[in-house]
Amino acid sequence: MLKKPNTKTIIGVAATAGALVIGAKVGDGISAVMPDSTNGYKKWAIAGVSIIAAAFITPTTAMAKAGQNALIGMGTKQIYDELSDTLAEAIPVKAADTTSNKFVNAIVGHKEVSLNNTTPALNAAWQGEGSDMWDRPSDQPLLGNSFSGV
Missing domain, CATH: 1.10.287 (Helix Hairpins)
Structure with a gap:
């Protein structure tokens, strides 16, 4: 049953949300410092414990x-x-040309990717085979305009 929230319930829900987020971030920290030999199961182990x-x-x-x-x-x-x-x-990446494809990509966890090689992919460097396989055009310097030695 829905009821009008009051200050106490709002603070309680905010504290719950904050604790959930803090726990999630602490779990990421624990996962990061665990030995590489545990990579195959460390997320499941942290979750279970x-x-x-x-x-x-x-x-x-x-x-x-x-x-x-x-x-x-x-x-x-x-x-x-x-x-x-x-x-x-x-699940393969789908072109983000329809709402349903965008929805599926988001559920699966795919980052938004350009599939036409004219626009760089977001959060990715590899674009395929050939001379245009990197998302940084070759005529741009590595460190922006501050370094012109490239």
């Missing part, structure tokens, strides 16, 4: 609720990253 740890917390105080939400955020973000990586590898 954090979600199980969250289940042990009884959220009777604001701090306990924030801790539980941070652990849930940590696990959720790692599962999100793992599923996004898996989908991005399994």
Whole structure:
């Protein structure tokens, strides 16, 4: 049932959102410092441990609720990253010429990409084979206008 929010409920929801985001970022930090030998399973391990740890917390105080939400955020973000990586590898990029293609690309986790080689791809350097395979035109210097030795 919907009801009119008050200051207390707004602050509570904002604290929940903040704890979820903090947990997600801490999980990313933990993932970054784990050894490379754990790359195949570290996201699943972080997700499993954090979600199980969250289940042990009884959220009777604001701090306990924030801790539980941070652990849930940590696990959720790692599962999100793992599923996004898996989908991005399994589903090819579609030309963003229709709303449905844009929607599918966003769900899968593909970045917006130019498929016509006249416009550089966003967040990507590799464009294919041949002399125009990089997204930086060859007549532009590497470091912008401040370095003309290229």
